[in-house]
Amino acid sequence: MSANKSSLRIGIVAGEASGDILGAGLIAALQQRFDEVKVEGIAGPRMQGLGAQSLYPMERLSVMGLVEPLKRLPELLRIRKHLREQFLENPPDVFIGIDSPDFNLGLEESLKAAGIPTVHYVSPSVWAWRRGRIKKIARAVDHMLTLLPFEVDFYREHGVPVTFVGHPLADDLPLSPDVNTARSALGFAADDRIVALLPGSRGGEVRYLGPLFLQAARWCHQRQPDLKFVLPAANEARRAELDALLAAFPELPLTLLDGRSHEALAASDAVLIASGTATLETLLLKKPMVVSYKMGPVSFAIFSRLLQTPWVALPNLLAHRELVPEILQNDATPAALGAEVLKFFEDPLLCDRLQRQFNEIHQQLRRNASARAAEAVCALIQAKS
Template sequence: MNKTATELPLLTIALCAGEASGDLLGAHLMNAIRAHYPHVQFVGIGGPRMEAAGIQSLYDQEKLAVRGFVEVVKKLPEIVAIRRGLIQALKKIRPQVFVGIDAPDFNLGVAESLKHAGIATVHYVSPSVWAWRRKRVKKIVKQVDEVLCLFPMEPELYRQAGGRARFVGHPLAQTLPLVVDREANRRQLKLPERVPVFVLMPGSRVSEIDYMAPLFLQAAEIIHQRYPQAQFLLPLATAATRQRMQTILAQPVWQKLPVRLMSAHAEMACQAADVALVTSGTATLEVALCQCPMVISYKISPLTYIYVKHKIKVPHVGLPNILLDRGVVPELLQGNATAQKLAQAVIHWYESPQEVQNLQADFSTLHQQLRLNTDELAAQAVLQHASGQI
C-alpha cells in the first residue's frame, strides 16, 4: 500500500454482533481490517471487546443477547425498535459495507434492508442451515452479498443456491494452541497441580444463566461430595452475566461450594481443567479446542423445546459431535439434564484417563481441520466488498 493512511479515502464499516461470541469475532476482524487499511472507522453494535477495538456502538449489545422462542417474544418490541433504529442510522451514515456477525435472526433482516439501499452486505458465521431450516439458504443468498463460513461443509450449500460463500476457518482454531500445557495454565491460575479442577460454563447470556446455572451448581455439589478437594472455575463473558451469577451464588445453599468466578478467560480455565460442564453452543467448540473433556447440556422452556425439536435435522446438538459426525462427548438435554446425570457423566470422564486420551486425539484432528488464518481471510473478504463501494 503506497499511500499513507491520511491519503486513503476514509472507509466506514458497519458491524453488528448480538452476543459475546460475536463480540470476540468482531474485535478480531476489526483489528485485522485496520492492519490492512488504517484509515477506517467502525460503527454499529458491539460489546466490550469491539468497543475496545474502536467501534462506535449505537445500542447496548446485551439487549440483543436473548435466547429461545418464548424469551425472544417477551423482548420482541425492544429488539424490533433497535433493529429499526439501526437500519435508519446506517442508511444515513451509508457505510461501504455492513457485516452482520452471527445473530442471524436480527442481522439478516438488517442486511436485507441495507442491501436494498445499495450498501454491500456480508454475513460472518453461517447460521446452522445444515442442522435445521435448510430452506433458509435460498433467502439468505438474496439478503447478503457473501457469507463467511466457519465450517468447511457450509459454502457449498450457498453456492448450490446461487450465492457466494467462503470457508475462512474458525478463529478459535487459529488462536488456541494445538498443544495444551495444562500444568502451565494451572500455575498461571494458581491452582494446585493434583486436585480435581472442573469448569462450569452455563452460558454467555443472562437467560442461559437463569436456566442452566442452578442445574450446573447442583451437579457441582454432587461432584464436590465425591471429590472434597475439587475446585470449580466459572468464566463469564459479560458484566451482566457475572452480576446474575453473583446473585445466584449469594444464596446460602451455595456458600460452601468452592466456585471461582472469572472475567472471561474461558480458554485458560478449560486448558487448566480436567473436565468441563458446558451449555450447548459455540462454547462447546472452544472447550474441544482446549483439549478438555466435556459434558454438553441444554434446557429451554418447554414451549420453546416443542417448537424446536421437530425442526432439528442432525443427530447431535454439540458442535464437536456434529463436526466429527459421531457422539464423542455426552449430550444431556431437556429431561435428561438432571444434576445427578450431569455429575455422573463428569465423574466418568475424570475417572477414565484412556477414554480422555482417545477423545483428545479426536479433538486434535478437529483443530487441524479448522485452523486457518481466519481473521486475515475474513478481513480480506470484507475489504473486497468495501472497495467496490468507494
C-alpha cells in the same frame, strides 16, 4: 488484495461476546489494509477498543430461545429501524452482520436492496433447522463467511457466495495448552482435579443451567470429595446471579471468577458446559466435556421439532458423530450430567482419545481466519464498486 483506497467505512452489528471477538479480529485485519477504518453500529468492548462506535449496548441483542425474544421484540425492532435509517442515510462501504441472524438478516436485506454490499459472518444453523431461511439469506447476503468447513456445500448448493475462513480461536490458541500456567494463575496446584462449570453468558442460560450445573457439581463432589470446581461469570450481572445461587451450595469447593473463562477452561481436567460457541474453545483447549442445554418448554418443543441434525454440540457436528455426550432439556438431571463428568476421571484412555480427535479438528480450523475474512470483504467491495 491490497486496499484500493485509504479509508473504509463499515456498518457492523454483533449481538454477543463471541461476535465481538470475531468482529475485533476482522477490524484489526482490515486496519492493516486501509489507512483509516471507521466502524459504526453495535459493538462489544473488543471492537470498541479498536475504535468502533456502538450506538446501542451489545447486551440488548443477547436474547435466547424462540419465545423469549418476543418479549423484547418492540425494543429490538426500534433498534433495527434506527440502524436501517442511519445506514441508508449515510451508506457504509459494506455492512457486516456478525451472527445474530434473526436481527441481522432483516437489516441486511434492506441494505442490500439499497445497493449496500452485505456480508454475514458466521453461518446461521440453517443446515440444522429452519432450512427455509436460505431464501431470505440469498436475498439479504452478498457474501457468507463460515467458520466451519461443513457449512460451505449447503450455501453453494443454493447459489449463495460463500467463503470458509476457519476460526480465529483456532489460529490464536496453541495446539498444546499450558495447563500449569493457568492453574498457577488461578491458585490451583498442579495435581488438583478440577471441573470447570460454564452455564452460559446469557441471563436465561444461567437461570436454567446455573442451578442444574451446581447440583451436578454437588453430585460429583459427594462421590469424589477431592474434586474442585471453577465457575467463570461472564459479566457483572451473571456474577450477581451466580453469587445468589451459590448460597445454597456452601459445601462446594468452588472458585467463582470474574470473567477468565479461558483460564478456567485451560486449568480444568473436565468441563460441564452449555451448548454454544464456548464448546469450540473447550475443544481447542483439548478438554473433555459434557454438553447440556435447557430452555423454556415452549421454545424447546418448537426447536426439537425443527431440528434436522442428530446433534447440537459443535464438537459432534464437526466430527460428524458423537464425540462428547450432549444431554438436553428433561434428560439433563444432576445425576445424568455428573455421571458423564466422572467418566473422564475414571477412564484416562477416553480422555486421550478425545484429545487426539480434538487436535485433528483444531488443525482443520486453523486457516488465518481474520485475514481470510478481510480478504473476502475487500474482494466484495471491489466487485461492487
